[in-house]
Amino acid sequence: MKGVLIVNLGSPESPTAKDVKPYLDEFLMDKYVIDFPYLLRALLVRGIILRKRPVESAHAYSKIWWEEGSPLVVLSERMRKKVQPLANVPVSLAMRYGSMTIEKGLQELSDKGVADVLLFPLYPQYAMASTLTILAKAEEIRKKKFLHMKFTDFPAFYSRPDYIKNLADSIQKHLAGFEYDHLLFSYHGIPERHIRKADVTKSHCKIYGSCCSTASPAHDFCYRHQCYETTRQAVKLLGLPADKYSLTFQSRLAGDKWLEPYTDVEIDSMPAKGIKRLAVVTPAFVSDCLETLEEIAMRAKEDFQANGGEEFLAIPCLNDGDEWCETVAGWINDWAK
Incomplete structure (x- = not known):
C-alpha cells in the first residue's frame, strides 16, 4: 500500500526559552545545518549560541505564536487536512525537528498498512539544510525501525x-x-x-x-x-x-x-x-x-x-490555500497511480 509523509521544519513546543533551547539544540546540531566537525559544532552551538539565543528566539516566537500553537505547525496541519480528502492514499505530517518526529509520521503510515512511502519535503528549492537532512533522517529511521518500507523522494518543485x-x-x-x-x-x-x-x-x-x-x-x-x-x-x-x-x-x-x-x-x-x-x-x-x-x-x-x-x-505563503492543496494532491495522485 502507498502513502505520503509530508515533512516541514518543525517548532518548539512553546514560545519559552525552556522549550526553545532543546529545539534549537536539535536544529543547530544537525550536521547538515551547521556542517562543522562534531566537536567544533558542539562548541559553537552549546558553548556560544545556546547561551543567549533561546531567550532571544523565545521572544521572537512569542510575537507570532497563535492560540492554536506554532503557526508553522498549525498551517502545515491545515494543509494536510485539505490535501487528504483529495489524495488517493494516506497522507501523514511530520517535522524534521521537535516532537512531531519523522519516526512518528512513518509509524502512523505503517499502522495503516503503508509500505511504499513518498517522502515529501515541503521545500520548493533543494538545500542540504532542508531537503537533504529530511531525506537522510528518514532513511536513518527506516533502517532502524521500518525495514519493510520503500521510499520515493519527491524532488524539489521550484520550477513545476x-x-x-x-x-x-x-x-x-x-x-x-x-x-x-x-x-x-x-x-x-x-x-x-x-x-x-x-x-x-x-x-x-x-x-x-x-x-x-x-x-x-x-x-x-x-x-x-x-x-x-x-x-x-x-x-x-x-x-x-x-x-x-x-x-x-x-x-x-x-x-x-x-x-x-x-x-x-x-x-x-x-x-x-x-x-x-x-x-x-x-x-x-x-x-x-x-x-x-x-x-x-x-x-x-x-x-x-x-x-x-x-x-x-x-505577502503570505501558500499555506493551506485551496489551489495549492489541490496542486499537492495532484502530485501525490500522479505518483500513486
Missing part, C-alpha cells in the same frame, strides 16, 4: 508549472489594490560552502557570475539556481519588468559568508533609492513561520519604515 502558477496567482491576489514601487523575492539564506558541497559536478558552481544561468546537472541540487529560477518564472507569469523586482537572501548567521545580497541590507537601503512602497514575498517557504511572520512582516517592516519607507506589504 503548477507551483509557479500558484505562487504567481497568490502574489497577484495580495498585490491587488497595493500600489507598490518594488516587489522583493526574499529567500532563506545558506552558507556559500553549502552550494559548493551540493555541486555534483564539483566544478560548475562559482556562486557569482553566469553559472546559475548556464545549463548543468549541478542545478538539480543548486539552491541558488533554483531560487533564481523560481523568481524568473514567477515574474514572467506576472509580467514584471526587470526594474520592478529583485531577489535577496535572509536569516544569515554572523561569522560566515552567506548568499548575497542580504535582505535586511537591501530593504534598509531601498527608501533612499526612492522605493517607498515595498511588497515582499518569501518563496523558500510554503508555510508562514518565524522567518516570514516575525523577521519579514515585523522586523523588516519596522526597519523599512524607520529608514524612510512608507508602506510595506508582507
Whole structure:
C-alpha cells in the first residue's frame, strides 16, 4: 500500500526559552545545518549560541505564536487536512525537528498498512539544510525501525508549472489594490560552502557570475539556481519588468559568508533609492513561520519604515490555500497511480 509523509521544519513546543533551547539544540546540531566537525559544532552551538539565543528566539516566537500553537505547525496541519480528502492514499505530517518526529509520521503510515512511502519535503528549492537532512533522517529511521518500507523522494518543485502558477496567482491576489514601487523575492539564506558541497559536478558552481544561468546537472541540487529560477518564472507569469523586482537572501548567521545580497541590507537601503512602497514575498517557504511572520512582516517592516519607507506589504505563503492543496494532491495522485 502507498502513502505520503509530508515533512516541514518543525517548532518548539512553546514560545519559552525552556522549550526553545532543546529545539534549537536539535536544529543547530544537525550536521547538515551547521556542517562543522562534531566537536567544533558542539562548541559553537552549546558553548556560544545556546547561551543567549533561546531567550532571544523565545521572544521572537512569542510575537507570532497563535492560540492554536506554532503557526508553522498549525498551517502545515491545515494543509494536510485539505490535501487528504483529495489524495488517493494516506497522507501523514511530520517535522524534521521537535516532537512531531519523522519516526512518528512513518509509524502512523505503517499502522495503516503503508509500505511504499513518498517522502515529501515541503521545500520548493533543494538545500542540504532542508531537503537533504529530511531525506537522510528518514532513511536513518527506516533502517532502524521500518525495514519493510520503500521510499520515493519527491524532488524539489521550484520550477513545476503548477507551483509557479500558484505562487504567481497568490502574489497577484495580495498585490491587488497595493500600489507598490518594488516587489522583493526574499529567500532563506545558506552558507556559500553549502552550494559548493551540493555541486555534483564539483566544478560548475562559482556562486557569482553566469553559472546559475548556464545549463548543468549541478542545478538539480543548486539552491541558488533554483531560487533564481523560481523568481524568473514567477515574474514572467506576472509580467514584471526587470526594474520592478529583485531577489535577496535572509536569516544569515554572523561569522560566515552567506548568499548575497542580504535582505535586511537591501530593504534598509531601498527608501533612499526612492522605493517607498515595498511588497515582499518569501518563496523558500510554503508555510508562514518565524522567518516570514516575525523577521519579514515585523522586523523588516519596522526597519523599512524607520529608514524612510512608507508602506510595506508582507505577502503570505501558500499555506493551506485551496489551489495549492489541490496542486499537492495532484502530485501525490500522479505518483500513486
